[in-house]
Amino acid sequence: MSGRARFDEAAGVFRIYAKVQGRDGNWYLSCEEVHAFLAEYLAGELAAARRAEFERHLARCRSCAAYLESYRTTIELARESALGFEIDPAAIPRDLVTAILAARG
Numbered sequence: 001m002s003g004r005a006r007f008d009e010a011a012g013v014f015r016i017y018a019k020v021q022g023r024d025g026n027w028y029l030s031c032e033e034v035h036a037f038l039a040e041y042l043a044g045e046l047a048a049a050r051r052a053e054f055e056r057h058l059a060r061c062r063s064c065a066a067y068l069e070s071y072r073t074t075i076e077l078a079r080e081s082a083l084g085f086e087i088d089p090a091a092i093p094r095d096l097v098t099a100i101l102a103a104r105g
């Protein structure tokens, strides 16, 4: 790969700063482009050609692969916290209910 892909010493990872053509002849998206398409990728909304470019980048770029994993985990946790929220009315202290009702007037 050219100088547009290099090791980021501060982050300790290899990054692709601009779209580059690898020694294998394939084109690689930049990390920024991968980040921009993350939500569409996870939703399965990327066109086949774009998806292939995306996955080729992820196979080579450890930082984007890690970013994708944390993004996916965050979405799953958010979904679980929204859907799995259950309240057992019997478990709510009676005096709390009384205090809330009194405060509402």
Ligand SMILES: [Zn+2]
Binding pocket: 015, 016, 030, 031, 034, 057, 061, 062, 063, 064, 065
């Ligand atoms: Zn990357």
